[in-house]
Amino acid sequence: xxxxxxxxxxxxxxxxxxxxxxxxxxxxxxxxxxxxxxxxxxxxxxxxxxxxxxxxxxxxxxxxxxxxxxxxxxxxxxxxxxxxxxxxxxxxxxxxxxxxxxxxxxxxxxxxxxxxxxxxxxxxxxxxxxxxxxxxxxxxxxxxxxxxxxxxxxxxxxxxxxxxxxxxxxxxxxxxxxxxxxxxxxxxxxxxxxxxxxxxxxxxxxxxxxxxxxxxxxxxxxxxxxxxxxxxxxxxxxxxxxxxxxxxxxxxxxxxxxxxxxxxxxxxxxxxxxxxxxxxxxxxxxxxxxxxxxxxx
Amino acid sequence: xxxxxxxxxxxxxxxxxxxxxxxxxxxxxxxxxxxxxxxxxxxxxxxxxxxxxxxxxxxxxxxxxxxxxxxxxxxxxxxxxxxxxxxxxxxxxxxxxxxxxxxxxxxxxxxxxxxxxxxxxxxxxxxxxxxxxxxxxxxxxxxxxxxxxxxxxxxxxxxxxxxxxxxxxxxxxxxxxxxxxxxxxxxxxxxxxxxxxxxxxxxxxxxxxxxxxxxxxxxxxxxxxxxxxxxxxxxxxxxxxxxxxxxxxxxxxxxxxxxxxxxxxxxxxxxxxxxxxxxxxxxxxxxxxxxxxxxxx
Numbered sequence: 001x002x003x004x005x006x007x008x009x010x011x012x013x014x015x016x017x018x019x020x021x022x023x024x025x026x027x028x029x030x031x032x033x034x035x036x037x038x039x040x041x042x043x044x045x046x047x048x049x050x051x052x053x054x055x056x057x058x059x060x061x062x063x064x065x066x067x068x069x070x071x072x073x074x075x076x077x078x079x080x081x082x083x084x085x086x087x088x089x090x091x092x093x094x095x096x097x098x099x100x101x102x103x104x105x106x107x108x109x110x111x112x113x114x115x116x117x118x119x120x121x122x123x124x125x126x127x128x129x130x131x132x133x134x135x136x137x138x139x140x141x142x143x144x145x146x147x148x149x150x151x152x153x154x155x156x157x158x159x160x161x162x163x164x165x166x167x168x169x170x171x172x173x174x175x176x177x178x179x180x181x182x183x184x185x186x187x188x189x190x191x192x193x194x195x196x197x198x199x200x201x202x203x204x205x206x207x208x209x210x211x212x213x214x215x216x217x218x219x220x221x222x223x224x225x226x227x228x229x230x231x232x233x234x235x236x237x238x239x240x241x242x243x244x245x246x247x248x249x250x251x252x253x254x255x256x257x258x259x260x261x262x263x264x265x266x267x268x269x270x271x272x273x274x275x276x277x278x279x280x281x282x283x284x285x286x287x288x289x290x291x292x293x294x295x296x297x
Numbered sequence: 298x299x300x301x302x303x304x305x306x307x308x309x310x311x312x313x314x315x316x317x318x319x320x321x322x323x324x325x326x327x328x329x330x331x332x333x334x335x336x337x338x339x340x341x342x343x344x345x346x347x348x349x350x351x352x353x354x355x356x357x358x359x360x361x362x363x364x365x366x367x368x369x370x371x372x373x374x375x376x377x378x379x380x381x382x383x384x385x386x387x388x389x390x391x392x393x394x395x396x397x398x399x400x401x402x403x404x405x406x407x408x409x410x411x412x413x414x415x416x417x418x419x420x421x422x423x424x425x426x427x428x429x430x431x432x433x434x435x436x437x438x439x440x441x442x443x444x445x446x447x448x449x450x451x452x453x454x455x456x457x458x459x460x461x462x463x464x465x466x467x468x469x470x471x472x473x474x475x476x477x478x479x480x481x482x483x484x485x486x487x488x489x490x491x492x493x494x495x496x497x498x499x500x501x502x503x504x505x506x507x508x509x510x511x512x513x514x515x516x517x518x519x520x521x522x523x524x525x526x527x528x529x530x531x532x533x534x535x536x537x538x539x540x541x542x543x544x545x546x547x548x549x550x551x552x553x554x555x556x557x558x559x560x561x562x563x564x565x566x567x568x569x570x571x572x573x574x575x576x577x578x579x580x581x582x583x584x585x586x587x588x589x590x591x592x593x594x
Contacts, residue, residue, distance in 0.1 A: 215591070
């Protein structure tokens with residue numbers, strides 16, 4: 001089982017082409033809807049009692065929701081606007097709502113999970129949640145600028161405790177205070193994790209382990225409709241492939257990088273989670289082959 | 298023979314670590330000092346009578362200088378400052394000097410050159426120069442924001458007339474007015490060239506032909522000292538490898554992309570042209586192998 005701990009949100013996303021209000025989003029949603037193509041996936045999160053039934057059904061049909069609590073109050077909301085070329089996102093508002101006082105717990109039946117992904121939650125919560133598992137094969141985490149600025153100590157503790165960190169380039173630079181990305185990756189490895197991934201949006205991502213630095217370019221997409229969730233979908237594909245292979249050797253990690261990029265590239269082809277919902281396993285394998293073929297020389 | 302038409306400059310380069318004044322630079326200098334590792338290279342350019350003898354000797358020892366004129370006046374000068382992480386360059390001053398009224402001509406002995414690279418010169422000059430060759434196997438050009446803003450018509454004419462354009466991402470977007478890079482590349486192909494390369498700095502580059510989109514990530518460098526000349530060194534390596542192979546098939550183009558990135562990665566490892574001067578052919582082949590190995594999965 002893969003357990004994903006993160007937000008389930010109602011997103012309002014504004015792009016130059018379209019605005020969509022209160023659509024299903026959140027880091028856990030994207031990651032889990034991506035990883036479930038590879039391996040059984042379970043959620044730990046909380047929504048309010050305003051959470052639409054149809055969204056609940058979308059999740060229910062695809063994931064184990066034992067760990068999804070419905071609390072009195074409103075669901076976490078995030079409102080943002082992308083600029084003309086979809087390269088920058090401006091936050092308009094964040095309403096924590098039920099997330100603010102949520103005390104996450106790992107359900108009994110999740111405790112022996114082999115794979116755990118900790119979204120960009122409060123790092124002290126991530127550390128707490130980690131303790132409740134009985135030794136997963138791989139734990140991975142993400143974080144965001146807000147926590148690096150306000151809870152740096154906890155961020156560092158969290159990175160020490162996981163097997164894998166998956167970060168954006170800016171966050172990586174901010175944590176180790178080093179502009180050169182290759183050095184960033186190596187410094188992050190020194191903190192403790194065996195695997196570090198630095199994501200660079202449309203420019204792809206770089207895998208770091210003790211033995212290799214493996215950069216891959218982004219999948220060449222002609223059209224991007226909504227970049228929301230690309231990073232979490234990447235994480236889902238990455239962990240998902242490792243989970244179904246059940247091993248952490250170099251070839252599996254490299255292929256997992258490709259699957260991560262494949263899932264991120266699908267996520268941005270349509271608004272919100274739409275493409276993740278319409279996707280067939282065959283589409284994923286075809287794009288994986290196409291990607292390998294493109295990169296091959 | 299490869300003929301490179303562009304600037305030979307005295308650069309003043311300021312980085313957070315070091316400032317170097319009046320060092321040998323210019324688009325033609327970087328491109329030619331890179332391509333000469335692969336194939337005999339000749340220059341078309343002009344310097345003033347203040348051009349230091351030791352710089353002349355550096356060029357003389359490595360290149361055919363029949364097309365390098367020494368004119369009354371001062372050499373072209375370019376002064377710029379890089380920001381803390383070397384990702385942005387601010388122009389402090391540009392003195393055209395002898396370049397301003399230079400009327401470039403192709404020497405008789407260059408006219409049957411098989412390969413021609415036109416740097417970021419005035420596009421109408423590039424078009425004029427092109428006419429003076431007897432049908433090269435491959436012609437390639439670069440351009441910059443200044444010409445796209447001020448001489449768009451000539452830029453388009455130039456792109457129509459060459460076999461290959463090599464541009465930065467921002468310039469590509471500006472020319473075809475399209476934010477998505479993959480579409481940019483395809484739209485540039487529609488203008489006429491058989492080969493389009495979009496450079497993305499540390500994120501690598503993308504090759505476009507009628508048949509393929511081939512993205513490659515940047516070579517993972519730990520330390521960058523001075524990004525000056527990376528793009529022109531890329532162009533030198535790219536054209537140089539095609540020239541020594543003497544063909545334009547897909548495998549040669551793909552390998553040329555790697556050699557381009559290899560030469561760009563060497564150029565930025567030291568200040569100005571220093572690394573291009575200390576480089577041995579074996580270093581290039583070793584990094585090419587290392588690069589292929591890194592990208593391999």
